[in-house]
Amino acid sequence: MRGFFLCYFMTASSLLIASSGGCLNVELLIYGLWPPAMLQAIPLVGPGFDIGIDEANRELSNILRIERTYISGLEVVGCEDTGAYFDQISRHYYGYTEQKNDSLLILVYLGCDDSTIFGQLAREWNILAISGGTSNPDQRDRVLYPTTLLSGPFQFELYSTMFEKVCEAFNWSRVGLAYDTSGAIPFPTEIYKAFAASGSVRSGKLQLQPFPIPPEANLTTILQKISQAARVVFISGTPALIRKFMIRTLEQNMTSHNEYVWITVDLPEVSIGPVTWYRNDSDDEVALKAFGSLMQMIICFDHDPEANRLLKGQIRRKTGEMYGYRYAPDREPSEFATSSYLIAKMLASVVNDSIQQGLDINNGRLLAHQFLNTTYTAEPIGRLFIDSFGERQSKICLSPFNHSHGGFTRALYCDHTETTLQRVPNTVIVWNTPGNQPPRDTPLCGFLGEGESCRKISITPVIIVMAILILIFTSFLCYLRHRFSHHGLHHDSWWRLETPEIKHKPA
Known part of the structure:
Protein backbone atom coordinates (compact mmCIF):
# COMPACT_ATOMS: atom_id res chain seq x y z
CA MET A 1 0.00 0.00 0.00
CA ARG A 2 1.17 3.56 -0.80
CA GLY A 3 3.11 5.17 2.01
CA PHE A 4 3.25 2.09 4.21
CA PHE A 5 6.84 0.99 4.26
CA LEU A 6 9.05 -0.09 7.09
CA CYS A 7 10.25 2.85 9.15
CA TYR A 8 13.54 2.73 10.95
CA PHE A 9 14.45 4.54 14.14
CA MET A 10 17.68 5.35 15.88
CA THR A 11 16.21 4.88 19.35
CA ALA A 12 13.04 3.24 20.57
CA SER A 13 12.18 6.30 22.67
CA SER A 14 12.40 8.76 19.84
CA LEU A 15 8.75 8.34 18.79
CA LEU A 16 5.60 6.30 19.06
CA ILE A 17 5.20 3.86 16.18
CA ALA A 18 1.92 4.03 14.31
CA SER A 19 0.07 0.79 13.81
CA SER A 20 -0.39 1.35 10.07
CA GLY A 21 2.71 -0.19 8.61
CA GLY A 22 5.25 1.05 11.17
CA CYS A 23 5.59 4.65 9.89
CA LEU A 24 5.12 7.67 12.11
CA ASN A 25 1.68 9.23 11.73
CA VAL A 26 1.83 13.03 11.94
CA GLU A 27 -1.55 14.70 12.39
CA LEU A 28 -1.99 18.44 11.77
CA LEU A 29 -4.96 19.95 13.60
CA ILE A 30 -5.56 23.14 11.60
CA TYR A 31 -7.82 25.73 13.21
CA GLY A 32 -9.09 28.87 11.49
CA LEU A 33 -11.76 30.69 9.50
CA TRP A 34 -13.75 28.93 6.82
CA PRO A 35 -15.48 31.85 5.01
CA PRO A 36 -12.88 33.17 2.50
CA ALA A 37 -13.16 36.78 3.64
CA MET A 38 -9.57 36.81 4.93
CA LEU A 39 -6.48 35.68 3.03
CA GLN A 40 -5.63 33.14 5.74
CA ALA A 41 -9.05 31.45 5.55
CA ILE A 42 -8.94 27.65 5.23
CA PRO A 43 -10.31 27.44 1.64
CA LEU A 44 -7.52 29.77 0.48
CA VAL A 45 -4.54 28.28 2.35
CA GLY A 46 -5.68 24.67 2.58
CA PRO A 47 -4.52 23.79 -0.94
CA GLY A 48 -0.99 24.86 -0.01
CA PHE A 49 -1.00 22.42 2.90
CA ASP A 50 -2.37 19.66 0.65
CA ILE A 51 0.34 20.10 -1.98
CA GLY A 52 3.12 20.26 0.62
CA ILE A 53 1.79 17.22 2.48
CA ASP A 54 1.53 15.18 -0.73
CA GLU A 55 5.14 16.00 -1.65
CA ALA A 56 6.43 15.25 1.87
CA ASN A 57 4.59 11.92 2.00
CA ARG A 58 6.14 10.88 -1.31
CA GLU A 59 9.65 11.99 -0.37
CA LEU A 60 9.59 10.44 3.13
CA SER A 61 7.20 7.56 2.56
CA ASN A 62 9.39 5.13 4.51
CA ILE A 63 9.69 7.50 7.50
CA LEU A 64 6.40 9.29 8.15
CA ARG A 65 2.95 10.05 6.86
CA ILE A 66 1.26 13.42 7.37
CA GLU A 67 -2.49 13.94 7.51
CA ARG A 68 -4.51 17.03 8.30
CA THR A 69 -7.82 17.78 10.02
CA TYR A 70 -9.54 21.17 9.78
CA ILE A 71 -11.22 22.61 12.86
CA SER A 72 -13.75 25.32 12.09
CA GLY A 73 -17.44 26.06 12.22
CA LEU A 74 -20.12 28.37 10.90
CA GLU A 75 -19.77 30.55 13.99
CA VAL A 76 -16.10 31.27 13.19
CA VAL A 77 -16.58 34.00 10.60
CA GLY A 78 -14.29 36.85 11.68
CA CYS A 79 -10.91 37.51 13.31
CA GLU A 80 -12.45 38.07 16.72
CA ASP A 81 -14.29 34.74 16.44
CA THR A 82 -11.15 32.64 16.13
CA GLY A 83 -10.06 33.64 19.61
CA ALA A 84 -13.53 33.00 21.03
CA TYR A 85 -13.86 29.36 20.03
CA PHE A 86 -10.62 27.74 21.13
CA ASP A 87 -12.71 25.19 23.01
CA GLN A 88 -13.09 23.48 19.63
CA ILE A 89 -9.36 22.78 19.68
CA SER A 90 -9.61 21.32 23.18
CA ARG A 91 -12.41 18.96 22.17
CA HIS A 92 -10.49 17.72 19.14
CA TYR A 93 -7.25 17.41 21.11
CA TYR A 94 -8.68 15.27 23.91
CA GLY A 95 -10.80 13.23 21.54
CA TYR A 96 -7.87 12.64 19.23
CA THR A 97 -5.41 11.64 21.95
CA GLU A 98 -7.89 9.10 23.29
CA GLN A 99 -8.30 7.47 19.89
CA LYS A 100 -4.83 7.87 18.38
CA ASN A 101 -2.29 8.12 21.16
CA ASP A 102 0.36 6.63 18.89
CA SER A 103 0.59 9.68 16.56
CA LEU A 104 2.51 12.94 16.66
CA LEU A 105 -0.01 15.76 17.03
CA ILE A 106 0.82 19.29 15.85
CA LEU A 107 -1.45 22.34 16.15
CA VAL A 108 -1.66 24.89 13.34
CA TYR A 109 -3.47 28.20 13.83
CA LEU A 110 -4.57 30.34 10.87
CA GLY A 111 -5.94 33.20 12.93
CA CYS A 112 -5.91 36.93 12.32
CA ASP A 113 -6.36 38.13 15.90
CA ASP A 114 -3.90 38.77 18.72
CA SER A 115 -5.08 35.96 20.99
CA THR A 116 -2.39 34.07 22.92
CA ILE A 117 -4.65 31.23 24.09
CA PHE A 118 -3.43 29.05 21.24
CA GLY A 119 0.16 29.21 22.45
CA GLN A 120 -0.92 28.67 26.05
CA LEU A 121 -2.79 25.48 25.17
CA ALA A 122 0.21 24.13 23.28
CA ARG A 123 2.46 24.90 26.26
CA GLU A 124 0.18 23.06 28.68
CA TRP A 125 -0.07 20.06 26.37
CA ASN A 126 3.66 20.27 25.51
CA ILE A 127 3.02 19.88 21.78
CA LEU A 128 4.35 21.87 18.84
CA ALA A 129 2.11 24.73 17.69
CA ILE A 130 2.55 26.77 14.52
CA SER A 131 0.83 30.08 13.86
CA GLY A 132 0.51 30.39 10.09
CA GLY A 133 -1.66 33.50 10.15
CA THR A 134 -0.94 36.95 11.55
CA SER A 135 1.96 36.88 14.01
CA ASN A 136 1.43 38.17 17.54
CA PRO A 137 4.77 39.61 18.77
CA ASP A 138 3.86 38.68 22.37
CA GLN A 139 4.36 35.03 21.48
CA ARG A 140 8.05 35.62 20.79
CA ASP A 141 8.49 35.06 24.53
CA ARG A 142 10.13 31.62 24.71
CA VAL A 143 9.39 31.31 28.44
CA LEU A 144 5.64 31.82 28.08
CA TYR A 145 5.32 30.14 24.69
CA PRO A 146 8.14 27.58 24.45
CA THR A 147 6.38 25.31 21.93
CA THR A 148 5.01 27.98 19.56
CA LEU A 149 6.43 29.01 16.18
CA LEU A 150 5.28 32.06 14.21
CA SER A 151 5.65 31.16 10.54
CA GLY A 152 3.17 33.56 8.93
CA PRO A 153 4.50 35.68 6.05
CA PHE A 154 3.91 39.04 7.80
CA GLN A 155 5.55 40.21 11.04
CA PHE A 156 4.75 43.46 12.87
CA GLU A 157 8.12 43.33 14.62
CA LEU A 158 9.78 43.65 11.21
CA TYR A 159 7.83 46.84 10.43
CA SER A 160 8.89 48.31 13.76
CA THR A 161 12.54 47.50 13.04
CA MET A 162 12.36 49.01 9.54
CA PHE A 163 10.66 52.13 10.93
CA GLU A 164 13.56 52.73 13.31
CA LYS A 165 16.24 51.99 10.73
CA VAL A 166 14.73 54.32 8.12
CA CYS A 167 14.46 57.20 10.60
CA GLU A 168 18.02 56.62 11.77
CA ALA A 169 19.42 56.39 8.24
CA PHE A 170 17.80 59.67 7.17
CA ASN A 171 18.45 61.47 10.48
CA TRP A 172 14.76 61.94 11.27
CA SER A 173 13.87 62.31 14.95
CA ARG A 174 10.36 63.72 14.61
CA VAL A 175 7.80 61.96 12.40
CA GLY A 176 4.05 61.55 12.08
CA LEU A 177 1.79 58.56 11.51
CA ALA A 178 -1.59 59.05 9.84
CA TYR A 179 -3.53 55.83 10.27
CA ASP A 180 -7.01 54.53 9.53
CA THR A 181 -9.13 53.89 12.64
CA SER A 182 -12.29 52.84 10.79
CA GLY A 183 -11.64 49.15 11.44
CA ALA A 184 -11.97 48.29 7.75
CA ILE A 185 -8.70 46.41 8.17
CA PRO A 186 -6.90 45.82 11.50
CA PHE A 187 -3.42 46.44 10.10
CA PRO A 188 -3.21 50.27 10.56
CA THR A 189 -3.98 50.11 14.28
CA GLU A 190 -1.46 47.29 14.72
CA ILE A 191 1.16 49.36 12.93
CA TYR A 192 0.52 52.29 15.28
CA LYS A 193 0.97 49.96 18.26
CA ALA A 194 4.17 48.53 16.78
CA PHE A 195 5.67 51.98 16.05
CA ALA A 196 4.66 53.38 19.45
CA ALA A 197 6.21 50.37 21.21
CA SER A 198 9.52 50.59 19.33
CA GLY A 199 12.61 51.17 21.44
CA SER A 200 13.43 54.52 19.83
CA VAL A 201 9.98 55.95 20.55
CA ARG A 202 9.81 54.63 24.11
CA SER A 203 13.27 56.03 24.89
CA GLY A 204 12.38 59.46 23.50
CA LYS A 205 15.04 59.28 20.79
CA LEU A 206 12.28 59.36 18.18
CA GLN A 207 9.12 61.47 18.54
CA LEU A 208 6.02 59.92 16.97
CA GLN A 209 3.03 62.20 16.39
CA PRO A 210 -0.14 60.18 15.67
CA PHE A 211 -2.85 61.49 13.34
CA PRO A 212 -5.87 59.13 13.59
CA ILE A 213 -8.14 59.08 10.53
CA PRO A 214 -11.67 58.16 11.68
CA PRO A 215 -14.47 57.14 9.31
CA GLU A 216 -15.73 59.99 7.13
CA ALA A 217 -12.78 62.12 8.22
CA ASN A 218 -12.13 65.55 6.72
CA LEU A 219 -8.72 64.88 5.19
CA THR A 220 -8.10 68.57 4.52
CA THR A 221 -8.40 69.30 8.25
CA ILE A 222 -6.07 66.42 9.09
CA LEU A 223 -3.52 67.67 6.56
CA GLN A 224 -3.66 71.13 8.14
CA LYS A 225 -2.82 69.55 11.50
CA ILE A 226 0.02 67.62 9.89
CA SER A 227 1.45 70.79 8.33
CA GLN A 228 1.78 72.27 11.83
CA ALA A 229 3.53 69.27 13.37
CA ALA A 230 5.35 67.04 10.85
CA ARG A 231 7.21 66.93 7.56
CA VAL A 232 7.94 63.18 7.49
CA VAL A 233 4.67 61.26 7.61
CA PHE A 234 4.01 57.51 7.54
CA ILE A 235 0.51 56.51 6.36
CA SER A 236 -1.42 53.29 6.89
CA GLY A 237 -4.92 52.54 5.67
CA THR A 238 -7.00 50.88 3.01
CA PRO A 239 -5.83 51.28 -0.61
CA ALA A 240 -8.81 53.54 -1.31
CA LEU A 241 -7.97 55.78 1.66
CA ILE A 242 -4.28 56.05 0.71
CA ARG A 243 -5.23 57.14 -2.82
CA LYS A 244 -7.73 59.71 -1.56
CA PHE A 245 -5.24 60.96 1.03
CA MET A 246 -2.50 61.53 -1.56
CA ILE A 247 -4.90 63.36 -3.88
CA ARG A 248 -5.68 65.74 -1.00
CA THR A 249 -1.97 66.32 -0.33
CA LEU A 250 -1.56 67.39 -3.96
CA GLU A 251 -4.53 69.74 -3.70
CA GLN A 252 -3.02 71.25 -0.53
CA ASN A 253 0.36 71.72 -2.26
CA MET A 254 1.98 69.27 0.18
CA THR A 255 3.60 66.88 -2.30
CA SER A 256 6.85 68.80 -2.71
CA HIS A 257 9.51 66.11 -2.40
CA ASN A 258 12.02 68.59 -1.00
CA GLU A 259 9.82 69.49 1.97
CA TYR A 260 7.37 66.66 2.72
CA VAL A 261 8.02 62.91 2.83
CA TRP A 262 5.07 60.52 2.57
CA ILE A 263 5.60 56.79 3.25
CA THR A 264 2.71 54.34 3.01
CA VAL A 265 3.10 51.31 5.28
CA ASP A 266 1.45 48.31 3.67
CA LEU A 267 0.98 44.57 3.71
CA PRO A 268 2.10 42.81 0.52
CA GLU A 269 -1.44 41.55 0.12
CA VAL A 270 -4.83 42.37 1.52
CA SER A 271 -8.16 40.92 0.50
CA ILE A 272 -9.31 44.32 -0.80
CA GLY A 273 -6.37 44.73 -3.18
CA PRO A 274 -3.03 46.60 -3.35
CA VAL A 275 -2.23 50.29 -2.88
CA THR A 276 -2.41 51.86 -6.33
CA TRP A 277 -3.18 55.16 -8.06
CA TYR A 278 -5.17 53.43 -10.78
CA ARG A 279 -8.92 52.99 -10.35
CA ASN A 280 -10.05 53.59 -13.93
CA ASP A 281 -11.90 56.75 -12.94
CA SER A 282 -11.65 60.51 -13.46
CA ASP A 283 -9.11 60.88 -10.63
CA ASP A 284 -6.48 58.58 -12.15
CA GLU A 285 -4.43 61.40 -13.67
CA VAL A 286 -4.26 63.51 -10.51
CA ALA A 287 -3.66 60.39 -8.39
CA LEU A 288 -0.72 59.39 -10.59
CA LYS A 289 0.80 62.84 -10.10
CA ALA A 290 0.23 62.70 -6.34
CA PHE A 291 1.81 59.24 -6.04
CA GLY A 292 5.04 60.69 -7.44
CA SER A 293 5.91 61.91 -3.93
CA LEU A 294 4.95 58.65 -2.20
CA MET A 295 7.20 55.83 -0.98
CA GLN A 296 6.13 52.43 0.26
CA MET A 297 7.36 50.38 3.24
CA ILE A 298 6.35 46.78 2.62
CA ILE A 299 7.45 43.20 3.25
CA CYS A 300 9.01 41.86 0.06
CA PHE A 301 9.81 38.35 -1.13
CA ASP A 302 12.46 36.89 -3.40
CA HIS A 303 10.65 34.08 -5.17
CA ASP A 304 11.76 32.08 -8.16
CA PRO A 305 9.28 33.57 -10.67
CA GLU A 306 8.64 30.44 -12.73
CA ALA A 307 8.50 27.98 -9.82
CA ASN A 308 6.25 30.35 -7.86
CA ARG A 309 3.93 30.71 -10.86
CA LEU A 310 3.61 26.93 -11.17
CA LEU A 311 2.90 26.50 -7.44
CA LYS A 312 0.22 29.18 -7.47
CA GLY A 313 -1.32 27.51 -10.52
CA GLN A 314 -1.58 24.25 -8.57
CA ILE A 315 -3.09 26.06 -5.58
CA ARG A 316 -5.62 27.84 -7.80
CA ARG A 317 -6.81 24.54 -9.31
CA LYS A 318 -7.08 22.75 -5.95
CA THR A 319 -8.94 25.69 -4.44
CA GLY A 320 -11.67 25.31 -7.03
CA GLU A 321 -11.73 21.51 -7.15
CA MET A 322 -11.52 20.69 -3.42
CA TYR A 323 -12.71 23.80 -1.56
CA GLY A 324 -15.34 25.26 -3.89
CA TYR A 325 -13.75 28.70 -4.18
CA ARG A 326 -12.70 30.29 -7.47
CA TYR A 327 -10.30 33.20 -7.78
CA ALA A 328 -11.22 36.24 -9.83
CA PRO A 329 -9.26 36.47 -13.11
CA ASP A 330 -7.12 39.34 -11.78
CA ARG A 331 -6.35 37.72 -8.41
CA GLU A 332 -3.99 34.90 -7.49
CA PRO A 333 -3.15 32.83 -4.40
CA SER A 334 -1.57 34.88 -1.63
CA GLU A 335 1.61 34.53 0.41
CA PHE A 336 -0.48 32.82 3.09
CA ALA A 337 -1.33 30.09 0.59
CA THR A 338 2.26 29.54 -0.52
CA SER A 339 3.45 29.81 3.09
CA SER A 340 1.20 26.90 4.09
CA TYR A 341 2.98 24.81 1.46
CA LEU A 342 6.32 25.69 3.02
CA ILE A 343 5.05 24.95 6.55
CA ALA A 344 4.19 21.39 5.51
CA LYS A 345 7.58 20.87 3.84
CA MET A 346 9.45 22.43 6.77
CA LEU A 347 7.63 20.27 9.32
CA ALA A 348 8.41 17.08 7.42
CA SER A 349 12.08 18.04 7.16
CA VAL A 350 12.52 18.88 10.86
CA VAL A 351 10.59 15.84 12.11
CA ASN A 352 12.67 13.58 9.87
CA ASP A 353 15.95 15.16 11.05
CA SER A 354 14.84 14.82 14.68
CA ILE A 355 14.10 11.14 14.15
CA GLN A 356 17.54 10.59 12.67
CA GLN A 357 19.12 12.35 15.67
CA GLY A 358 17.20 10.17 18.12
CA LEU A 359 15.34 13.08 19.71
CA ASP A 360 12.12 12.72 21.65
CA ILE A 361 9.80 14.37 19.14
CA ASN A 362 6.82 13.97 21.49
CA ASN A 363 8.42 16.66 23.65
CA GLY A 364 6.94 19.83 22.15
CA ARG A 365 9.56 22.09 23.73
CA LEU A 366 12.42 20.03 22.35
CA LEU A 367 10.84 19.73 18.91
CA ALA A 368 10.14 23.48 18.68
CA HIS A 369 13.76 24.18 19.60
CA GLN A 370 14.91 22.33 16.46
CA PHE A 371 13.39 25.07 14.28
CA LEU A 372 15.19 28.01 15.88
CA ASN A 373 17.94 29.96 14.07
CA THR A 374 17.50 27.81 11.00
CA THR A 375 16.86 28.53 7.31
CA TYR A 376 14.61 26.30 5.22
CA THR A 377 14.43 26.32 1.45
CA ALA A 378 11.54 25.48 -0.85
CA GLU A 379 12.21 26.23 -4.49
CA PRO A 380 8.92 27.95 -5.39
CA ILE A 381 9.08 30.52 -2.58
CA GLY A 382 12.75 30.73 -1.69
CA ARG A 383 14.11 30.63 1.85
CA LEU A 384 12.39 30.84 5.21
CA PHE A 385 14.37 31.80 8.32
CA ILE A 386 13.10 31.16 11.87
CA ASP A 387 14.90 33.33 14.44
CA SER A 388 15.85 32.52 18.04
CA PHE A 389 12.39 33.63 19.23
CA GLY A 390 10.58 31.22 16.94
CA GLU A 391 9.38 33.86 14.48
CA ARG A 392 9.84 33.87 10.74
CA GLN A 393 11.93 36.78 9.47
CA SER A 394 11.20 38.11 6.02
CA LYS A 395 12.74 40.95 4.04
CA ILE A 396 11.18 44.42 4.17
CA CYS A 397 11.73 47.11 1.54
CA LEU A 398 11.46 50.87 1.11
CA SER A 399 10.33 51.59 -2.45
CA PRO A 400 9.89 55.02 -4.10
CA PHE A 401 7.20 55.43 -6.73
CA ASN A 402 8.49 54.98 -10.27
CA HIS A 403 6.59 57.02 -12.88
CA SER A 404 8.06 55.07 -15.78
CA HIS A 405 6.07 51.95 -14.95
CA GLY A 406 3.47 53.40 -12.58
CA GLY A 407 4.51 51.36 -9.54
CA PHE A 408 6.93 51.18 -6.63
CA THR A 409 10.56 50.12 -7.16
CA ARG A 410 12.74 48.71 -4.37
CA ALA A 411 15.54 51.03 -3.25
CA LEU A 412 16.45 49.96 0.31
CA TYR A 413 15.82 46.79 2.25
CA CYS A 414 16.39 45.21 5.65
CA ASP A 415 16.60 41.53 6.58
CA HIS A 416 17.92 39.33 9.36
CA THR A 417 21.38 39.04 7.77
CA GLU A 418 22.27 42.75 8.11
CA THR A 419 22.22 45.26 10.96
CA THR A 420 21.77 48.31 8.71
CA LEU A 421 19.69 49.22 5.69
CA GLN A 422 21.01 47.81 2.43
CA ARG A 423 20.77 49.59 -0.91
CA VAL A 424 19.42 47.75 -3.91
CA PRO A 425 22.11 47.89 -6.64
CA ASN A 426 21.69 50.55 -9.33
CA THR A 427 18.92 52.40 -7.54
CA VAL A 428 18.78 55.84 -5.96
CA ILE A 429 16.08 57.82 -4.16
CA VAL A 430 15.58 61.22 -5.81
CA TRP A 431 14.82 63.79 -3.11
CA ASN A 432 14.98 66.96 -5.28
CA THR A 433 17.03 68.70 -2.60
CA PRO A 434 20.51 70.31 -2.69
CA GLY A 435 22.99 67.45 -2.84
CA ASN A 436 20.00 65.06 -3.03
CA GLN A 437 19.95 64.87 0.77
CA PRO A 438 16.87 63.56 2.61
CA PRO A 439 14.51 66.39 3.61
CA ARG A 440 14.58 67.71 7.17
CA ASP A 441 11.99 66.43 9.62
CA THR A 442 11.36 70.04 10.71
CA PRO A 443 11.00 73.16 8.49
CA LEU A 444 14.03 75.45 8.43
CA CYS A 445 12.06 78.17 10.20
CA GLY A 446 10.11 75.77 12.41
CA PHE A 447 6.45 74.89 12.02
CA LEU A 448 5.40 78.39 13.21
CA GLY A 449 8.42 80.39 12.03
CA GLU A 450 10.01 80.21 15.47
CA GLY A 451 13.17 78.43 14.38
CA GLU A 452 16.49 79.65 15.79
CA GLY A 488 19.86 132.17 17.69
CA LEU A 489 22.96 134.04 16.52
CA HIS A 490 20.89 136.52 14.60
CA HIS A 491 18.34 136.96 17.37
CA ASP A 492 20.90 137.56 20.12
CA SER A 493 22.81 140.35 18.23
CA TRP A 494 19.89 142.57 17.21
CA TRP A 495 21.23 145.46 19.32
CA ARG A 496 24.53 145.70 17.51
CA LEU A 497 25.05 148.45 14.95
CA GLU A 498 26.85 147.85 11.73
CA THR A 499 29.99 149.86 10.99
CA PRO A 500 28.34 152.32 8.54
CA GLU A 501 25.71 153.09 11.14
CA ILE A 502 28.17 154.22 13.80
CA LYS A 503 30.33 156.50 11.62
CA HIS A 504 30.45 160.04 12.99
CA LYS A 505 28.98 162.76 10.69
CA PRO A 506 30.20 166.44 10.95
CA ALA A 507 27.75 169.02 12.35
Missing part, protein backbone atom coordinates in the same frame (compact mmCIF):
# COMPACT_ATOMS: atom_id res chain seq x y z
CA SER A 453 18.06 79.69 12.34
CA CYS A 454 15.35 81.99 11.01
CA ARG A 455 15.86 84.38 13.92
CA LYS A 456 19.54 84.55 13.08
CA ILE A 457 18.82 85.06 9.41
CA SER A 458 16.39 87.92 10.20
CA ILE A 459 19.01 89.98 12.11
CA THR A 460 20.64 91.37 8.95
CA PRO A 461 17.59 93.20 7.52
CA VAL A 462 16.74 94.47 11.01
CA ILE A 463 20.22 95.96 11.37
CA ILE A 464 19.96 97.63 7.97
CA VAL A 465 16.59 99.18 8.78
CA MET A 466 17.82 100.37 12.17
CA ALA A 467 20.92 101.90 10.61
CA ILE A 468 18.83 103.80 8.07
CA LEU A 469 16.52 105.09 10.79
CA ILE A 470 19.47 106.19 12.91
CA LEU A 471 21.03 107.94 9.92
CA ILE A 472 17.79 109.78 9.16
CA PHE A 473 17.35 110.75 12.80
CA THR A 474 20.95 111.97 13.07
CA SER A 475 20.61 114.02 9.89
CA PHE A 476 17.44 115.55 11.22
CA LEU A 477 19.16 116.50 14.48
CA CYS A 478 22.03 118.10 12.57
CA TYR A 479 19.58 120.11 10.50
CA LEU A 480 17.77 121.32 13.58
CA ARG A 481 21.03 122.26 15.28
CA HIS A 482 22.19 124.22 12.30
CA ARG A 483 18.86 125.99 11.91
CA PHE A 484 18.53 126.95 15.55
CA SER A 485 22.18 127.95 15.79
CA HIS A 486 21.83 130.37 12.90
CA HIS A 487 18.54 131.79 14.17
